[in-house]
Ligand code: ADP
Ligand code: MG
């Protein structure tokens with residue numbers, strides 16, 4: 001058999017970070033009592049009229065700009081008709097042609113150091129369905145419509161992805177970007193960021209795509225990786241046996257680690273898409289778009305370049321630029337104390353690992369804020385606190401949000417920087433050890449470390465040994 005290679009395209013659903021639903025003013029809040037956040041619009045009552053949520057439109061356009069897409073001045077909502085018990089309208093309100101955004105791309109740094117560009121086909125807006133809750137014991141199914149009408153964007157890539165690793169790297173980069181610019185909260189366990197994986201095999205080098213399977217609704221990076229690996233194996237097996245790969249919709253069973261067929265693939269015409277007569281075309285004035293563009297934070301490459309110029313190592317820069325909230329934290333800390341390199345290494349070595357260990361979703365949840373981190377950085381840069389002390393004491397400061405200046409001083413862990421204070425201790429040491437002082441004066445260099453040792457002892461380890469040595473030399477030779 002010819003050697004085959006995987007071809008992967010992703011369709012990502014991201015829930016827009018709005019307070020209310022796409023076409024009504026019901027809250028989008030997660031976890032409310034079933035069927036309490038509903039009204040006649042989102043439950044599809046006859047005659048109820050949808051009204052577009054402007055904030056959702058702004059967020060969709062923001063995503064498009066951040067991903068380098070063309071944002072269309074006019075786009076249309078269509079009805080995508082199908083029946084499902086949790087779809088009270090009998091159609092999903094989606095965008096077929098033209099969608100709000102077309103084109104765009106996202107660049108990925110791969111493990112081997114190369115950069116890969118994944119092109120986007122389109123981004124469109126649509127509303128989410130409700131949820132069916134199957135009660136296995138009672139043999140009944142409940143329908144919760146709280147989620148019905150929640151605003152989503154669907155981002156569709158070109159089939160540019162060649163492996164499970166690339167797919168996961170792409171999703172992580174996309175997730176982190178969208179969270180960073182506030183388009184979505186991105187809580188995957190709550191379904192705010194989920195993806196369909198389209199995957200086929202083709203002979204290496206061939207331009208013609210093979211028949212694809214579409215794995216629906218994956219809501220964890222790990223499952224995406226596992227589902228793709230499994231599907232590559234499964235399709236390879238079919239080709240090896242000379243059997244056809246069917247175009248079908250698949251479900252990934254995460255417990256078994258397998259994909260399973262749900263149904264054969266529907267075609268767009270099966271949905272009888274037609275323009276949604278209850279909504280006017282979506283128009284985006286150019287001034288409005290320009291304003292959104294101005295409000296956008298720097299892009300990832302821009303952030304990386306800026307951090308590089310501040311002297312950060314590449315790995316540190318990408319850690320800080322990509323971890324949600326980390327760049328804002330870093331910028332605040334640097335604003336308070338201009339020691340970017342020290343702040344970055346404290347974040348890398350102590351702060352971010354501590355957040356991770358505490359299982360924090362966002363680093364803004366940490367009691368230990370950027371100002372505190374900047375104070376610790378300053379204490380270290382001026383030599384008041386050594387790396388060892390910082391490392392040993394960090395967990396406690398992190399947990400309580402203590403001010404390092406106060407906390408470490410109270411514990412007697414800051415080094416004496418004040419020349420006057422060290423000098424007093426030195427005079428005391430010289431008085432106690434006149435013989436050693438004399439032999440140092442006579443040129444016996446070795447004795448200096450003994451004398452420094454005595455200064456350290458008398459200061460209970462708080463003197464800066466380098467400074468103590470310099471001062472000793474000065475005073476004895478005077
Ligand atoms: P649909 O909306 O019916 O799922 P699209 O043509 O919009 O189909 O494609 C959806 C996704 O599937 C896109 O990400 C696209 O890149 C990807 N895709 C299309 N054909 C293939 C294929 N043969 N192999 C892998 N991915 C594919
Ligand atoms: Mg699809």
Ligand code: ZN
Pocket residue numbers: 021024025026037038039040041042043149
């Ligand atoms: Zn509603």
